[in-house]
Amino acid sequence: MLLEVLQGTEAGGFILIQDSVNYCGRHLLKSCINTALKREEVVHVLGFEVSQEELNDGLDRTSAQRLHFHNAYSDPLGWTGNSPFTVHQFTLEDIGTLLKQTPQAKAVTLVIDSLSWILRHHDPAAICQKLQALKKGGVVRAVIGLLHSDLHQRGTVGSICHLATSVITVAPGTRGLGAVAKITRRTKSGKLMQDEEIFSINEDLTVTIQSKRSHPGSTPMNTDESEVDPTAHLTFNLRLSDTQREAKEKLPLPFVFSKEKKSALLHPGTGSGRILYEPDANDDYDQEDPDDDLDV
Template identity: 60%
Template sequence: MLLEVSEAAQAGGVVIIRDTTSYSGRHLLKYYINCALKREEDVHVLGFEVPEQELRAGLDSNYMHWFHFHNAYIDPLGWTKQSSFTVKQFTTADVTRLVREIQHAKASILVIDSLSWVIRHHNPVAVCQQLQELKRGGSVRMIFGLLHTDLHQQGIVDSICHLASTVISVTSVNHAHHAVAKTMHRKKSGKVIREEEFFTVKDDLTLSIEKRSGQSGHVQMQPDTKADPTSNLTFNLRLSEVEREAREKVALPFVFSQEKKSALLKQSQGSGRIIYEPDASDDFDEEDPDDDLDV
């Protein structure tokens, strides 16, 4: 799925690359920048954490006229007035103005390196609102953001990732040369696709998808056989043909025979009634029938 992320036709997509101090996601971010440049798309980078020369290293020099770095690395907070962009300018209006000032294509790719810088100096709710407005504004086709998850509370990370169409969580694998990427992609229909891949970003920013070492070879599948739960019982649950025939001949207690039905439905010739005649010892008061009760 990593190979399809940058080529997603879905407009207004937000891709969040989650990393930690154990493994940096910037190499994967640069791979997606390089892919966009080769497609001749304007790439606008809001650079807070690394200088422009470091981010340019490895990118295809034949397409660098599509690359636009808005330098917030020198003075991210605007104290010395040396940066062309500061973290305080992360608003829908300011970012849209930057993109439209230098834009060849109809829609550009916006890269935020990194979102952690923005979140630490803005209200996380406001950051979510700005990202929502940017992806719906029409000037930006896709947004890529690098997020250092170990710098923020889990609730803030979840809020940022909730508005993303794709979330890629990268971690190292036993200090090996490759890493693992757990990708969650949310389609417009609401369907969520998850995939785990082992990858390597080479020096020339080519992406190599690898399999887990030790998984090579064939895994022999055991046939799906169901055990007989009655095989070890001390009594028999099955009936022979003779026993089955004898069982069928037994009349059930709730089933009436024809003779019993006829007897119950046969009308009686006469009718009976009970006549009670009180004697002299009976003390019966018609006005108070319960007078003889000791209540």
């Protein structure tokens, strides 16, 4: 499934690569960029964490004219006033202005390296709204973002993952053999597909799938083992015999009326009781002033 996500051509997608201090996901991010360039797509990169030289290392040089790097690495907060792009410019208007500077015939792929820089200086709710607007399409065909999950609260990470159409969580492999990718993919119908694969990244940034890991809990249960009866050693009986069950079913429920009782309630006979009240002389009730007997 990892190769399907990296090579996907579905418009309006949001691919999120989630890493931690144990394993860096930037090489996988660069593999996504390289794959998009080989599909002859125009790629715009908002670079906050590495320089342009470091990002370009290993990418397809024949497609360099379709790769546009917006430098937010040298001055991400805009302290010098000469930064080409800052973290405070992560707005739909400023991103649209950047994309218009390089006119192209088709929509582009927007790469954010990384979302952690933006989330640490913006309200997470506002960032979710902007990502939702970006992934709908328009000038941006697809969004690819890198997120360092161990730098944020669990609720923030969960909100970003909920927006993504595909989430790739990377971790180091066992015994130093490759890396582990846990992929969660959401189809257009809303169905979730999950997979776990061991992969490696080659020098040309291509991804090789080494094997697939079995999901926890997928091991079939042993049917030969005898089931344990929790009521076997009790001092009292929790089960009913056939005679007891038949007698229980014949008992009338207290809130269920019989036909005779329903008929008596709905059609009272001539001997039914009534309450009649006749006021006497001591009542002294005045209809024009009902409160006449009150000392007010």
